[in-house]
Every structure is written in C-alpha cells, then in structure tokens.
Amino acid sequence: MRIIALANQKGGSAKTTTTINLGAALALQKRKVLLIDMDPQGHVAEGLGFEAESIEKDISQVLEQKLTLDEIIFPARPHLDLAPANILLSQAEAMLFTKNRREDRLKNAIRRLSNHYDYILIDCPPSLGILTINALSAAHEVLITMAAEYYALLGVGLLLNTIEDFREDLNPDLKILGVLASRVTRTNHARDVLAHVAENLGDRAHLFATQIKEQVILRDAGAHGKHIFEYAPDSDAAASFAALAKELGKTRGR
Ligand SMILES: Nc1ncnc2c1ncn2[C@@H]1O[C@H](COP(=O)(O)OP(=O)(O)OP(=O)(O)O)[C@@H](O)[C@H]1O
Numbered sequence: 095m096r097i098i099a100l101a102n103q104k105g106g107s108a109k110t111t112t113t114i115n116l117g118a119a120l121a122l123q124k125r126k127v128l129l130i131d132m133d134p135q136g137h138v139a140e141g142l143g144f145e146a147e148s149i150e151k152d153i154s155q156v157l158e159q160k161l162t163l164d165e166i167i168f169p170a171r172p173h174l175d176l177a178p179a180n181i182l183l184s185q186a187e188a189m190l191f192t193k194n195r196r197e198d199r200l201k202n203a204i205r206r207l208s209n210h211y212d213y214i215l216i217d218c219p220p221s222l223g224i225l226t227i228n229a230l231s232a233a234h235e236v237l238i239t240m241a242a243e244y245y246a247l248l249g250v251g252l253l254l255n256t257i258e259d260f261r262e263d264l265n266p267d268l269k270i271l272g273v274l275a276s277r278v279t280r281t282n283h284a285r286d287v288l289a290h291v292a293e294n295l296g297d298r299a300h301l302f303a304t305q306i307k308e309q310v311i312l313r314d315a316g317a318h319g320k321h322i323f324e325y326a327p328d329s330d331a332a333a334s335f336a337a338l339a340k341e342l343g344k345t346r347g348r
C-alpha cells in the first residue's frame with residue numbers, strides 16, 4: 095500500500111484535480127484506490143458528482159474520533175472509494191488545536207482500516223495547518239502539485255523546507271515523491287518557470303516527466319461531477335493522467 099499526500103499551501107495548484115484524475119486513472123488500471131479529502135471545501139466529493147453539503151458522515155467525525163474511516167467511506171466509482179469532507183471539517187480543525195496527539199489522528203484511523211488499498215491519495219487544503227500536518231503524518235510520500243507560474247516557484251521552495259523540517263520532527267519515514275507541473279500553458283513564461291524548477295530542484299525532489307497542460311476540459315469535467323476518463327476519455331488531458339499513473343508506478347519517493 096502506498097499512502098500519498100497531495101500538498102501545496104498555495105491555492106489553485108491543482109491538488110484536487112490531480113487527486114481525482116490520478117485516482118481515477120489508477121482505478122481504471124484495476125488498482126484499489128481510496129481518496130481521502132482533508133479540505134473543508136469538500137471538492138473531491140463535488141468533483142465526483144456528490145453534494146458535499148448533504149454528506150452526513152465525513153472525515154471531521156473521524157478526526158474527532160466519533161466514527162471510523164470504514165464508517166464514512168463509500169464507493170464513488172469501481173475500485174475508487176472516497177472518504178469525503180465538507181465544511182464541518184473546519185470546526186474539527188479548530189477543535190484539534192486544543193488536543194494532544196492531534197497530528198496523529200488520520201494516521202491512526204488509516205491504521206485501523208479493514209479494507210486493503212493499493213493507493214491512498216490524500217487531498218490537502220491550501221495551508222500548512224493541522225489538517226495538512228495530519229496528512230503528512232499519515233503519508234509515506236508527498237506529491238507536490240505546482241501550477242506553472244512564477245509565484246509557484248517560491249511556494250515550492252518553502253514547502254520543501256517545511257517538509258524537510260517536518261520529517262525530522264514528526265515523520266522520519268516521509269519521502270518526497272516529486273513535483274508535478276500542472277496548468278502548464280504554451281507561453282515563454284511557463285517554459286521559463288519549468289526550466290527554473292528543474293534546475294532548482296536538483297536532487298532534492300523528482301520532477302515528473304509527465305506534465306498536465308492547462309485545459310479547460312479538466313475544469314468542465316469537475317464542474318459536471320465527472321473525472322476526465324468519464325467526461326472526455328479520448329482527450330489529451332485523459333492521456334496525461336494515464337501517463338502520470340504509469341510514471342507514478344515507476345517512481346518512488348526519496
Ligand atoms: N490542468 C488544468 N487545466 C485547466 N484548469 C485546471 C487545471 N487544473 C486545475 N484546473 C482548475 O483550476 C482550479 C483549481 O484547481 P484545483 O481545485 O485542482 O486546485 P487546488 O490546489 O486543489 O485548489 P485549492 O488550493 O483551493 O484546494 C479549478 O477550477 C480546476 O478546475
């Protein structure tokens with residue numbers, strides 16, 4: 095089992111889009127996949143066509159130790175299970191601030207899962223607060239998604255420093271799986287940013303050879319509550335996520 099947190103404190107860096115479509119690609123390759131939403135925005139459920147607001151059992155109750163993960167998980171698609179979040183998670187986040195051992199809640203919940211999964215993908219919120227810390231404590235590997243624009247560079251550097259510190263303090267086994275360039279446009283700017291990232295990452299982290307281009311069809315798929323293999327199976331975007339799943343299978347964190 096590989097447990098992968100998708101993280102970037104910067105908003106709009108394609109964490110959720112990657113969680114959903116990479117998860118779907120792996121599930122179509124007959125891997126057993128669990129998606130865990132750790133963002134009160136509840137976009138993983140929404141992106142797969144479920145109304146977050148009307149979900150009664152969500153990850154907040156697991157973090158509050160009122161329900162087990164088994165009790166909130168439901169099958170979203172074949173081979174693709176979901177532990178959803180909704181706005182209640184922001185209350186749980188506030189509550190966690192007052193508790194001891196608060197960073198281990200998700201990790202312990204995953205340990206008690208009764209189902210076996212090949213992959214667990216954890217979608218993080220755009221912050222480095224206690225919810226992301228729970229995800230990084232639970233994960234074996236962290237995948238950093240990055241929108242290909244200038245300010246993203248600063249964010250990735252900061253995030254790598256944070257992960258390296260975090261590793262010393264909380265989860266020495268956490269590996270950096272790599273950086274995924276997403277929302278890549280056909281501009282000189284994007285090309286410069288990517289060249290700069292490749293140069294600066296050096297051997298701090300793998301830069302995925304697969305890139306996800308900026309494609310409106312990905313936004314449309316999410317808005318229709320479908321993953322890309324349902325919404326546009328023959329699209330370039332679908333091919334990119336299939337390639338990413340393949341590359342993931344050959345890549346190990348370091
Ligand atoms: N490759 C892409 N092409 C076009 N639109 C994209 C692409 N990736 C993501 N988007 C769109 O950009 C917006 C932000 O993406 P997404 O929600 O995946 O980012 P996020 O990092 O999860 O954001 P947040 O930090 O708010 O959780 C969404 O509207 C999404 O549909």
Ligand SMILES: [Mg+2]
Nearest residue numbers: 109110133137
């Ligand atoms: Mg998101």
